Amino acid sequence: MGKRTRQAESVTERVPQLAAPYVQAVAEALERHGEQPGALLPVLHAIQDALGFVPEGAVAPIAEALNLTRADVHGVVSFYHEFRRTPPARHSLRLCRAEACQAMGARALERHACERLGIHDDTHRSADGTIDFEPVYCLGNCALAPAGLVDGELRGRLTPKALDTVIDAMRADCRNIA
Ligand code: FES
Structure with missing residues (x-):
């Protein structure tokens, strides 16, 4: 054995x-x-x-x-916050809250994302359970602020429209495997 x-x-x-x-x-x-x-x-x-x-x-x-x-x-x-105690959702979206990104509208972007995801409290998961949403603090991508991670992939110059596209694609993926 x-x-x-x-x-x-x-x-x-x-x-x-x-x-x-x-x-x-x-x-x-x-x-x-x-x-x-x-x-x-x-x-x-x-x-x-x-x-x-x-x-x-x-x-x-x-x-x-x-x-x-x-x-x-x-x-x-x-x-350590990095350790999760429950299984992750199928997709994850993380937006930077640090200074350079804030100066480029990250807070408004976050409000937009929460609205789209149906998050209205301290939970970090979309109302439909398909997307985990969390803030991060500087991804080293300040030159392309506001920045975020889409399923772990670094993105820059995010806009509400770009986020809508990302969220729609994640939801479509979840519908396809349902
Ligand atoms: S402050 Fe957001 S990537 Fe550096």
Whole structure:
């Protein structure tokens, strides 16, 4: 039996309720990074890279494997905003809120996006659940402000019209796979 299979079985034994597709990702992250000093962050990043988030059920096996408490692992997952605790939406839209982009109308652009996405509170997901929307702070694309990330791809000189096109395309994609 290979090391990876044993690692996955070990994770399954520790948290039988962890969904099967997640077990392998957690096992692989622990196998790859579990022995290194300060392993927690690399393990969490590897899980997030593989799944798009860190499942609640991953906390226990990570804590046990790294000889930490569950509270330690929880604390780190909740402290760093980059770690998601729920599965991501199919698409993501991030708009820069930093100074150069603000000077070029980023706030108005954000209001426009929230209106189009049906976001009227602190949630970061469109009303139809298809698009995650989050602010970012300087993408290094200030010369082309206002800037944003469309499914991780850097865009510049964004306008309400350009955003409408992006949002329409994302929604059309979701309709096509429904
Ligand atoms: S301020 Fe927005 S990309 Fe730099």
